[in-house]
Amino acid sequence: MSMHTEPMIKMTDVDICFYIQEKGPVSLKEFTLNIGNYKLLQKSFVLKNVNIQINKGECFALLGKNGSGKSTLLRALSGIIIPEKGTIEIHGKVAPLLGLGVGLELELTGIENIKLLCALMGMNKAEIKKTLQDIIEFSELGEAINWQVKRYSSGMMSRLSFSIAIVKQPEILLIDEVLSVGDLGFQQKCLKKINEIKDNGATIVFVSHNFNEVLNMCSRAALVNNGTIEYIGTLEEVGEMYNKLFIA
């Protein structure tokens, strides 16, 4: 049990803000007249006072309604959003899988997308060459790997995204609701792969707004509601609380 107490992710008092134009489109006249005494961007809190610790080898679920801040939380964990306040400690290589087809360039072929995304994730040419075949094989896209991604079905896109994300043997895997679109065969394969990654000691954070098989792997979960973490507990407890949100 000693490995379970080693924290991989630690969020302490984290606030995350969005900067939005609350007043809607500003006319040039209004803009120039009010320059200086007019705040163009309004700060709004998306997540407030988040404290989570996720340990090595753990599979952790974030449950919550649409728009509750789950995906923003994952973006913060992957370093895409910088918190306004508080600290996020990450101890390992992060592989984010943030939504279906996100980051894929529709005009490029599957292979070209793999090369581009691997480069953007920080791989060098030699590494990309080494992993290219593994990704293609895992995706089982066959001939379609040479098609432009705009011709892919949503299931094929999720195959591609998933295959790219997991190939690097991540130490921390962040998954945002991407597996629900693949066909049954591929879902099973992904589950097996996620289990394998988990067995290798990786930490997995999984975001969902409904129960499914992947969620069953999770031992602990957090309920995200209106930008706050309402409860952290076992999957059963959190699941029950989550269901209650819809009854009231």
Place this chain on the structure above:
Amino acid sequence: MHNKLIFNRGFQNAVLSLAVKTIKLRYKNSFLGLFWSMLNPLAFLLILIIVFKQINHIENFALYALSGLIFWNFLSASILQVITSFIDNASILKSINLNPLCFPLSAIVSAIFNLLLSLIPFFIIMFFLGYKLDISIITFIPFLLITAIFILGIGMLLGTINVFFRDIQLLWNTIIPAFFYFTPIAYTPELVPESQRYLLKLNPFYYFIESFHDIFYRSQFPSAQNIGISIILAIISITLGYYSFTKLKKGFISNI
């Protein structure tokens, strides 16, 4: 995370990969590829020769017009590409932890690549139009780098604001044709009465285009004054661009 050194290998690799992507996308679905980058200046050249030759009593107006047009096209197009680079890559910005500086840098790299590629056939045309090869050509690459820094700065400044107010790219498309006539391309500065010539020099593009005229039309070294002012403009531009970017990048994800 975002404060990674921008000069590390991974960052450079990302910039290059994005630039290659942009170049690939530009030519992917077109048969004539590179030809399109040349067609616009050549079409304008024809118009300028037909319409403006009468008022420009200079030797070899065609070469003057072509050398101005090539670099005017480069300036106006690449600035727009840098401006839109953040929103063009919204999906990558939202899904991969990458320093957003990658995007304007890759936009300028692909624009320079495109320019250099199109210069090969243009150079041949220039020879036909009477360009005389001169040692001053060695100033081209260093001066192009100064120009690139200027473009990058102004593009980053406007591109950052454009993330929040998409009017910027529309505004840019509206004013850039006006700037074309404000810059000596269709006419020489000498055509403007001396008492009003200072107006031309209020336009930052003047110093860049005139320097390219020096190199490719007059076959002489650009004047020290023009180079000096170009360098100052580049420094001001990149400072403003980088400052606005670092100030406002925290709002990118929520507005893109």
